[in-house]
Amino acid sequence: MAGMNMIQALNSAMDIMLGRDPSVVLMGEDIGYFGGVFRTTEGLQRKYGEHRVLDTPIAEGGIVAAAIGMGVNGLRPVAEIQFADYIYPGFDQIVSELARLRYRTAGEFFAPVTIRTPCGGGIRGGQTHSQSPEGIFTHVSGLKVVMPSNPRDAKGLLITSIEDDDPVVFFEPKRLYNGPFDGDPTKPAVPWSAHPKGQVDEGYYTVPLGLADVVRSGSQVTIITYGTMVFVALAAAAALEVDAEIVDLRSLVPLDVDTICSSVKKTGRCVVAHEATRFAGFGAEIVSVVQEECFWDLEAPIQRVTGWDTPYPHAFEWEYFPGQARVASAIQAVMESA
Amino acid sequence: MNKHSRLHLPRAPARPGEKPDFSYVQISPAGAVRRPDVNARALDIDALAVEMVRVLDDVDDAVGPWHPHLDPAELQVGLRHMLLTRIYDERMQRTQRAGKISFYIRSLGEEAVSVAQCMALRPGDMLFPSYRNQGLQIARGIALVDLMCQLLSNTRDMCKGRQLPVMYHSKAGNIFSISGNLATQFPQAVGWAMAAAIKGEDHLAASWIGEGSSATADFHHALLFASVYQAPVILNVVNNQWAISTFQGYAGGEQRSFAARGPGYGIAGIRVDGNDFLAVYAVTQWAALRARTGAGPTLIELVTYRAAAHSTSDDPARYRAKDDQEHWPLGDPIERLKRHLIKLGEWSEERHRALTGELQALVGASWQEAVTYGTLNEGPKLDPDLMFEDVFKEMPPHLQRQRALMRLERGSH
Numbered sequence: 127m128a129g130m131n132m133i134q135a136l137n138s139a140m141d142i143m144l145g146r147d148p149s150v151v152l153m154g155e156d157i158g159y160f161g162g163v164f165r166t167t168e169g170l171q172r173k174y175g176e177h178r179v180l181d182t183p184i185a186e187g188g189i190v191a192a193a194i195g196m197g198v199n200g201l202r203p204v205a206e207i208q209f210a211d212y213i214y215p216g217f218d219q220i221v222s223e224l225a226r227l228r229y230r231t232a233g234e235f236f237a238p239v240t241i242r243t244p245c246g247g248g249i250r251g252g253q254t255h256s257q258s259p260e261g262i263f264t265h266v267s268g269l270k271v272v273m274p275s276n277p278r279d280a281k282g283l284l285i286t287s288i289e290d291d292d293p294v295v296f297f298e299p300k301r302l303y304n305g306p307f308d309g310d311p312t313k314p315a316v317p318w319s320a321h322p323k324g325q326v327d328e329g330y331y332t333v334p335l336g337l338a339d340v341v342r343s344g345s346q347v348t349i350i351t352y353g354t355m356v357f358v359a360l361a362a363a364a365a366l367e368v369d370a371e372i373v374d375l376r377s378l379v380p381l382d383v384d385t386i387c388s389s390v391k392k393t394g395r396c397v398v399a400h401e402a403t404r405f406a407g408f409g410a411e412i413v414s415v416v417q418e419e420c421f422w423d424l425e426a427p428i429q430r431v432t433g434w435d436t437p438y439p440h441a442f443e444w445e446y447f448p449g450q451a452r453v454a455s456a457i458q459a460v461m462e463s464a
Numbered sequence: 465m466n467k468h469s470r471l472h473l474p475r476a477p478a479r480p481g482e483k484p485d486f487s488y489v490q491i492s493p494a495g496a497v498r499r500p501d502v503n504a505r506a507l508d509i510d511a512l513a514v515e516m517v518r519v520l521d522d523v524d525d526a527v528g529p530w531h532p533h534l535d536p537a538e539l540q541v542g543l544r545h546m547l548l549t550r551i552y553d554e555r556m557q558r559t560q561r562a563g564k565i566s567f568y569i570r571s572l573g574e575e576a577v578s579v580a581q582c583m584a585l586r587p588g589d590m591l592f593p594s595y596r597n598q599g600l601q602i603a604r605g606i607a608l609v610d611l612m613c614q615l616l617s618n619t620r621d622m623c624k625g626r627q628l629p630v631m632y633h634s635k636a637g638n639i640f641s642i643s644g645n646l647a648t649q650f651p652q653a654v655g656w657a658m659a660a661a662i663k664g665e666d667h668l669a670a671s672w673i674g675e676g677s678s679a680t681a682d683f684h685h686a687l688l689f690a691s692v693y694q695a696p697v698i699l700n701v702v703n704n705q706w707a708i709s710t711f712q713g714y715a716g717g718e719q720r721s722f723a724a725r726g727p728g729y730g731i732a733g734i735r736v737d738g739n740d741f742l743a744v745y746a747v748t749q750w751a752a753l754r755a756r757t758g759a760g761p762t763l764i765e766l767v768t769y770r771a772a773a774h775s776t777s778d779d780p781a782r783y784r785a786k787d788d789q790e791h792w793p794l795g796d797p798i799e800r801l802k803r804h805l806i807k808l809g810e811w812s813e814e815r816h817r818a819l820t821g822e823l824q825a826l827v828g829a830s831w832q833e834a835v836t837y838g839t840l841n842e843g844p845k846l847d848p849d850l851m852f853e854d855v856f857k858e859m860p861p862h863l864q865r866q867r868a869l870m871r872l873e874r875g876s877h
Contacts, residue, residue, distance in 0.1 A: 441625025
């Protein structure tokens with residue numbers, strides 16, 4: 127075990143996979159010589175060479191398309207899109223090509239591409255460095271979608287994603303890169319070294335996709351969340367002294383319906399929380415699943431906590447961000463309904 | 465497997481610890497490149513795309529057919545705009561370091577691009593800038609206070625707190641909104657120019673991107689639509705050699721100039737010394753006349769050097785030779801124009817010092833005023849209700865509900 131922040135854990139995952147599997151290549155803007163704008167690929171080009179860790183032109187459509195071609199030709203590309211906000215020029219290649227290649231060729235062609243991309247707000251990044259577009263990708267058949275909330279999961283999930291023969295869009299909540307964040311920007315930053323999940327196995331290990339993690343067991347209400355909101359939910363529930371069960375989904379597609387439903391059936395109350403906008407967001411899918419599977423066990427209408435349905439505003443970051451107060455209101459609403 | 469690889473991996477000429485090397489930059493002597501008629505067919509003037517138009521020579525004289533013969537008073541205005549841009553940048557950089565604004569991008573070493581080009585255009589021409597074109601705002605006469613209020617996201621911010629610092633716009637100044645997404649404005653400028661032609665107006669559009677952004681599909685969309693419709697547009701690639709850490713070779717610059725992509729699309733391409741105020745002015749004037757007379761679009765590559773970091777979030781010492789910019793063979797645009805004016809007898813070191821002091825005072829006074837309208841952390845604040853406006857023209861019910869919830873949430877604190 128070693129202390130790692132999420133950047134170091136992701137770096138370790140790629141380091142291990144480059145070492146284990148000669149077909150793994152990394153590609154992206156500024157990732158090679160420079161080591162990435164968040165330093166996630168630092169040292170890897172020096173260690174594995176320019177043929178394994180490729181700098182690319184600034185062309186997300188080109189990056190995804192080239193990764194597909196490389197994948198078809200036997201490589202296992204891990205492509206970085208520098209910010210999730212910049213993924214859209216690659217959207218056609220992801221949706222129309224990467225996600226469907228196996229289907230349209232009856233399984234004869236496939237591209238085992240992992241697309242890593244930093245997402246989420248809380249860093250004063252304005253509308254082009256703060257978005258959470260996971261729901262756009264969960265809606266596409268043929269894509270797996272992952273979002274870790276801590277270094278230990280990040281490493282194991284990334285290794286699993288790289289080894290997966292299906293395409294994976296791997297979202298990295300960048301506000302969590304250096305430490306857990308409970309949604310209160312006025313508190314001093316907490317490093318991962320102060321958190322158990324900042325202790326990471328230095329060797330190879332995997333965390334399976336489609337397996338949620340119950341990060342806190344509780345009896346009164348289930349909070350289903352992922353990414354940055356895991357720590358916001360923990361803090362909000364603690365402040366209210368509510369015995370909440372908090373489920374970190376970790377992977378959105380495939381989705382761990384069993385863990386979600388057994389928790390909601392136990393508590394009878396459910397809050398769904400994500401940073402992304404609300405309307406037709408991924409939370410709506412969760413609410414629908416819970417309604418379909420747990421209707422007769424519910425004591426109250428399910429509550430959703432989300433970002434507002436506006437573009438991410440620079441000046442109003444903390445009025446926009448679904449912080450502890452918004453989570454607390456939802457918990458109170460679901461607890462008060464009889 | 466890599467010993468005899470057929471895969472070419474571009475190498476930056478100098479990384480940290482190495483000696484700066486700009487031998488790859490092809491430079492024509494000042495005055496050497498011919499100036500064709502503005503109505504010349506693109507295919508007859510291919511050479512312009514690989515040569516380099518230069519007017520200021522090594523002894524600070526203006527020479528050759530591209531010499532624009534500007535009035536000294538106009539050159540002094542150009543010098544003032546460039547100097548103001550630089551002083552503004554320096555002050556805002558310090559302001560960011562002091563935690564007063566969240567982010568900043570300087571244009572150090574590239575001031576001639578925006579200032580000379582803007583001065584060669586008319587006020588009715590529409591500008592579609594990138595994030596390193598603050599010289600356009602200054603040359604168009606946008607008040608520094610207005611720019612600073614945007615940086616501060618304060619109560620007089622033109623973007624109402626919704627954009628990152630430096631993402632200005634000016635409806636009245638005919639300057640389009642800056643996007644954090646790269647090159648999206650390039651094909652939009654072509655569309656604006658097509659509309660001007662459809663409406664029978666003689667305005668043109670101009671847009672700027674970095675050479676790194678020429679890798680995007682939008683760059684190619686712009687050239688294609690400009691070619692198909694022969695739109696009255698000037699498409700500018702500011703080749704400042706670096707896209708964060710990515711060297712221009714990763715945008716295809718090793719094989720052929722960026723200007724040479726114009727002729728491939730049937731568009732005139734011109735490569736120009738981007739640190740030569742007179743040359744930049746002259747090629748822009750040529751391209752503007754070409755566009756206005758219906759002779760079609762022009763792709764201009766402005767060869768310059770990003771002397772500063774990409775942004776306040778960047779540290780170039782990690783990826784390029786430390787004193788790189790001091791070895792840049794095309795010098796500094798402000799120094800070069802200053803020396804030319806001195807040689808003409810129209811300027812002096814003393815006047816330059818006085819102007820520097822005057823502009824520093826202007827920037828200082830503007831900042832003092834701007835902060836009275838609030839900063840990110842202190843003073844008057846924008847009403848958070850503004851977050852919900854302008855998502856749509858009329859606020860739909862679900863946003864009205866969310867606004868009410870936000871008010872409740874804020875009230876509970």
